[in-house]
Amino acid sequence: MIANVTYGGNMGGLMTYLVGEGRANEHTEQHLIAGDSAIMAMHGYEVLDRQAALQIARDLDEPRQVYGTQVQRSVKQFDRTTGEPVLDPVTGRQASVKQDANVWHCSLSLSAEDGHLADEKWGAIATDFVNRMGFAGDDIGKANARWVAVRHGDSKNGNDHIHIAVSLVREDGTKAHIPYDKRLSQTVSRELERDHGLVQLHPEGRELGERGIVPGAREAARARAAVEPDVRRLERSVRAAASAASDEGEFVRRLRQEGLLVRPRFAAGRNDVVQGYTVALRPEGDEPVRWHGGGTLARDLTLPQLRKGWPDEPLKASEAAAEWRSTAKNPWKYEPAHPGREQGAPSPELFQKYAADMDRLHQYITSVDPSDRATWAHVARETAGAYAAWSRRMEPTPGPLADAARSLARSAHLPARDARPRPAGMPSNAASTALILAAAGKKQNAALEMILFRQLAVTTRAVMRAHKAAGDSRRAGELSQTLRGQLTAVRDGYTMQDETNQRESWEAARAALSPELRESREMIAAAFPTGSPVPTTLTPREHEGDGSLLAKRARQARSQPDRDRGDRGR
Helix, strand or coil: CEEEEEEECCHHHHHHHHHCCCCCCCCCCCEEEEECHHHHHHHCCCCCCHHHHHHHHHHHHHHHHHHCCCCEEEEECECCCCCCECECCCCCCECEEEEECCEEEEEEECCHHHCCCCHHHHHHHHHHHHHHHCCCCCCCCCCCEEEEEEECCCCCCCCCEEEEEEEEEECCCCECCCCCHHHHHHHHHHHHHHHCCCCCCCCCCCCCCCCCCCHHHHHHHHHCCCCCCHHHHHHHHHHHHHHHCCCHHHHHHHHHHCCEEEEEEECCCCCCCEEEEEEEECCCCCCCCCCEEHHHHCHHHCHHHHHCCCCCCHHHHHHHHHHHHHHHHCHHHCCCCCCCHHHCCCCCCHHHHHHHHHHHHHHHHCCCCCCCHHHHHHHHHHHHHHHHHHHHHHCCCCCHHHHHHHHHHHHHCCCHHHCCCCCCCCCCCHHHHHHHHHHCCCHHHHHHHHHHHHHHHHHHHHHHHHHHHCCCHHHHHHHHHHHHCHHHHHHHHHHHHHHHHHHHHHHHHHHCCCHHHHHHHHHHHHHCCCCCCCCCCCCCCCCECCECHHHHHHHHHHHCHHHHHHHHHC
């Protein structure tokens, strides 16, 4: 179950949206399923209209209006054109403004595997959620905050979900301040998954779930007619660059090759110690730049996690710092400080060589304990990066390769406390991923690319078996579906392309012959009969009485003279 928390200052606006038709007329049978007892007694489970929504909003907002309590939040300011933080001229720190935040809104969305719940079940979940968050209930030791839970049909993606609206002014006029409320909402969601028998977003002791897409990101993509939210494309690009890079400096340069804007986050007062990074797609026209930190793309794409897969060497760290400084000067016109192997154009024939090299990785992971989650996370991350690179080069819009990359990436999401540096003896896929970024997607390479693709499928199957051996049947099932579905479709596409290449190659070679030689070869080919070159095997039968098979046929002919004459006549 995914919980998404937002804040606002207009309860009436929120409620009219929740009971309205929705941005794409997707809202149906808008009604309350749980909430403040007095509000539920008044509006029950009836279908709500705008008038009812405004009345509910007034009831929720009554304590704030009566006591005059103000609830505000500090919101950091960014330049709309460049996306850069706006600095306070007095303090030199990032400027912020106060905004009304008396409305607490949370959507709870189920996994598609949970199907649809009854109103009574959703009501119990919503009540438990609000009580465990500390907004209401007999055990909080404070006055209740008024709240309601609204259900208005499936999301645009088909997920069953509800919305919870809470007034952050309690009935005694005090503020309903919940420290670290967003983090607590995730903890409570995990508890409710377990207690109410829902599909767990990430089972305890295994990998974490992937980052969700907030509604605002979906709406922004829809407004630009984009096929997917920015974070999905950014994740694939960053994952491919990280998996192809042999060190941190190369990672920065490959991000530039992917066409991304890159910005480092230096330690306070330093320009040689980088603690994080943000990336963005280049905006079109007058659109603002939308920066995303590595950790918001995926848990395993933070800079500290990525560094666990690269060698920890002083010289490499110094070169990386130089690359970060170069891009910090002007992310729009970043030029590499120390160009490396990413500038070269590897030969397509290397597909076969690197596919053979991957056998060393397969031999290595046969001895890795399935319970060694950290090592398997490194295997999954690199394999996901290879699929992401293939997707970036072959899929104009996200397809089977993008889905495969996301599926493998889920096996790389571990809590920071469980992550460890990459084992020194573990063979790397970096060269293979770099080759994919440089040479994949060219139709004439289909046969060579399919060799490497099959090796990646072997690695995927090994990760699946590790999950199964460790008792994580859900992830094993998801990876099995990836192998049977998405990867099978890609393999079949390669097979068809290879057959086309062979046919076109034969036709091109034939067309290159002189007319006389082509005619001569056609005459020679016509002189030979078609069919199998292997002679038919004759099996002799046993003799019957006084003669051979030929004698038997003669006797039959004499015994049926009329039939033979009739046949001959016809």
